[in-house]
Amino acid sequence: MGEILQIQVGRCGNRIGDNFWKIISNEHGLDEEGKFSGYSSDEQLEHINVYYDESQGGIYVPRAVLVDSDSALLLNTIGRRRCGGNAYRKQNFVGGHGGTGSNWARGYYGSSEILSLIEDTIQSEAERCDRLQGFQLVHSMGGGTGSGLGGRVLDHVRVSYPNQVAHTYSIAPWMTVSDEPTESYNVLLSAARLVGDAHATYLADNRALFDTCCSSGNRGGGASAIPAYADLNHLVSQIMSGTTTGLRFSSKLNADMRKGTANLVPYPRLHFFVPGFAPFTFRGQTDTGMYTISELATQLFGVVRQQRRCTGADTIEAVVMAAVMTFRGRGLETDSSGGIPLQPATGWISDPERCWLPDNLKTFSYSVPSHGLQNSGTVVANTTAVRDVFERYCQRFASMLAKRKLLHKYTEEGMDSDEFRVSLEQIESLLAEYLAIEQINCSGDDNGDKQSFTSTSCMVTSSTVDECKLSVN
Numbered sequence: 447m448g449e450i451l452q453i454q455v456g457r458c459g460n461r462i463g464d465n466f467w468k469i470i471s472n473e474h475g476l477d478e479e480g481k482f483s484g485y486s487s488d489e490q491l492e493h494i495n496v497y498y499d500e501s502q503g504g505i506y507v508p509r510a511v512l513v514d515s516d517s518a519l520l521l522n523t524i525g526r527r528r529c530g531g532n533a534y535r536k537q538n539f540v541g542g543h544g545g546t547g548s549n550w551a552r553g554y555y556g557s558s559e560i561l562s563l564i565e566d567t568i569q570s571e572a573e574r575c576d577r578l579q580g581f582q583l584v585h586s587m588g589g590g591t592g593s594g595l596g597g598r599v600l601d602h603v604r605v606s607y608p609n610q611v612a613h614t615y616s617i618a619p620w621m622t623v624s625d626e627p628t629e630s631y632n633v634l635l636s637a638a639r640l641v642g643d644a645h646a647t648y649l650a651d652n653r654a655l656f657d658t659c660c661s662s663g664n665r666g667g668g669a670s671a672i673p674a675y676a677d678l679n680h681l682v683s684q685i686m687s688g689t690t691t692g693l694r695f696s697s698k699l700n701a702d703m704r705k706g707t708a709n710l711v712p713y714p715r716l717h718f719f720v721p722g723f724a725p726f727t728f729r730g731q732t733d734t735g736m737y738t739i740s741e742l743a744t745q746l747f748g749v750v751r752q753q754r755r756c757t758g759a760d761t762i763e764a765v766v767m768a769a770v771m772t773f774r775g776r777g778l779e780t781d782s783s784g785g786i787p788l789q790p791a792t793g794w795i796s797d798p799e800r801c802w803l804p805d806n807l808k809t810f811s812y813s814v815p816s817h818g819l820q821n822s823g824t825v826v827a828n829t830t831a832v833r834d835v836f837e838r839y840c841q842r843f844a845s846m847l848a849k850r851k852l853l854h855k856y857t858e859e860g861m862d863s864d865e866f867r868v869s870l871e872q873i874e875s876l877l878a879e880y881l882a883i884e885q886i887n888c889s890g891d892d893n894g895d896k897q898s899f900t901s902t903s904c905m906v907t908s909s910t911v912d913e914c915k916l917s918v919n
C-alpha cells in the first residue's frame with residue numbers, strides 16, 4: 447500500500463501526533479528505538495511501510511514532519527526523548543523563533559523561511575516514498591500555528607501534490623478548556639481553508655472530549671477528577687489509531703485513504719466527520735473486557751447520537767448521512783466481504799431509497815487488537831451535528847468582526863480585512879448546506895415519508911456542559 451506522511455503542526459498537533467505514534471508503534475510491535483520486537487512479523491509488519499520508513503539497521507522511523515513556530519517548545523516536549531518507538535528523523539523537526547501569540551495571520555502569512563524549510567522537508571520525505579498516497583495533518587484550529595501555518599502547509603501540499611489525498615485531524619477548541627479571544631477568528635479562518643483544501647477532516651472537538659472524560663465516572667488510581675490535555679489526547683490518539691486501522695493492517699477489503707472515506711462524503715465540501723471510540727478508558731488504564739460486536743456497536747451509535755445541537759428553544763434533528771465502523775480484536779464475526787452484519791435493532795436505515803448515500807453504514811473488522819484492549823470499535827460519522835462546532839464560533843466571530851475587535855493584530859501581519867468576511871461567508875454557506883439536508887430530512891423524502899428518516903437521525907437537545915476547569919499539564 448502507498449505511503450502516508452503525517453505533518454504535525456503546533457503544540458497541540460505535536461502532542462497528539464506524538465501520542466498517535468506511541469500507540470501505533472506498540473500495535474506494530476516496535477520498541478522504543480523503532481526495532482521490531484512484536485509477536486508476528488506477518489501481521490504487524492505487512493503494511494508497516496504505510497506510516498514508517500525502514501532505515502538502516504532495521505529501524506522503523508515514523509514518516510512524520512514535526513513543525514512548530516516555537517522550536518524550543520517542540521524540542522522540549524518531543525525532541526529530547528525517544529520513547530514508544532518515537533525514533534523520529536531529527537532533520538524533520540522544523541521550528542521557528544517564537545509562537546504566533548494565537549494569531550492565524552502570523553501563522554499563515556508569517557516567516558517564509560520556516561515555510562521553505564517545511565516544503566523542503568516534505569519533499570525529501572516524499573522522494574523516499576515509492577507511491578505516496580497522501581498526507582495527514584494534525585493540528586489545532588484554535589492556536590495560531592496549528593490553524594494558520596497548518597493551513598498554509600495544507601495549501602502547499604494541495605498545490606504541489608495534486609494527486610495525493612489530504613486528510614486532517616483537526617482539534618476544535620472549547621471555551622472551558624481555553625478562551626483566547628482570538629480563537630474564534632482562528633477557528634473560522636482555519637475551517638474556511640479546510641472546506642476547500644482537505645478531502646476529509648476528522649473533527650475532534652475539545653468540548654466533546656472534555657465532556658466524555660468528565661462524565662465517565664471514577665478515574666481510579668487517585669487521578670484528578672478534572673481532565674487534563676493528556677486525557678483528551680489519549681482519546682484522540684485512540685480514535686486516530688482506530689480510523690487508520692484499515693490503512694495499517696490487512697483485511698479482506700484493503701483500504702487506502704481515498705477508498706476509506708469514499709463512502710462517507712456525499713458532496714465534497716461536506717467532509718467533516720465526527721469520530722468516536724469504544725470502550726472508553728482513561729489514560730494509563732487498560733480494559734481486559736471481551737465485548738461483543740453488538741455491545742461495541744451500541745456504544746458507538748450512542749457516541750454518534752450524543753452529538754447534540756441546540757439552537758435557542760428549538761430542538762433540531764441532526765442527520766447522520768453515512769458512517770464507517772471498525773471493530774478490532776480476536777474472534778470477531780465477519781461476513782464474506784470482511785464486513786460485520788449488524789442487527790437491525792441498532793436502528794440504522796439501510797434502504798438505499800432513503801439514505802443520503804447507498805450502503806451508508808460500512809463495517810470492517812481486524813484481528814489485531816487496539817493497544818491495551820481486547821476488543822474495541824471506532825466510528826466515523828458524517829453527520830450534520832458538526833454544525834454545532836462551527837455555529838458556536840460563527841456568532842462570536844461575527845460580533846467581534848462587527849466591532850473590529852483585535853483586527854489590527856491580523857492586518858498588521860499583512861492580512862486584508864476582507865478575508866474575514868470571505869471566510870465567514872464560506873462557513874455560513876457550509877452551514878446552509880448542512881441545514882438544507884436537515885430540512886429535506888424533516889420534510890420527508892420525495893415520497894413525503896418523514897418517518898422513514900427518523901432512525902438515522904439523532905435527537906438533539908442542549909448539551910450539559912461540565913463547568914470544571916481543565917488542568918493543563
Ligand SMILES: Nc1nc2c(ncn2[C@@H]2O[C@H](COP(=O)(O)OP(=O)(O)OP(=O)(O)O)[C@@H](O)[C@H]2O)c(=O)[nH]1
Pocket residue numbers: 455456457458459461462514515545546547548549586587588589590591592593617618619620623624629652675676678679
Ligand atoms: N486536545 C488538546 N487540545 C489542545 C492541546 N494543546 C492545546 N490545545 C488546544 O489548542 C488550542 C491552542 O493551540 P496550540 O496548539 O497550543 O497553539 P499552536 O498551534 O502551537 O499556536 P500558537 O498560538 O502559535 O502557540 C486551544 O484551543 C487549546 O485548548 C492538547 O494537547 N490537546
Ligand SMILES: [Mg+2]
Pocket residue numbers: 456457516519545546589591
Ligand atoms: Mg504554540
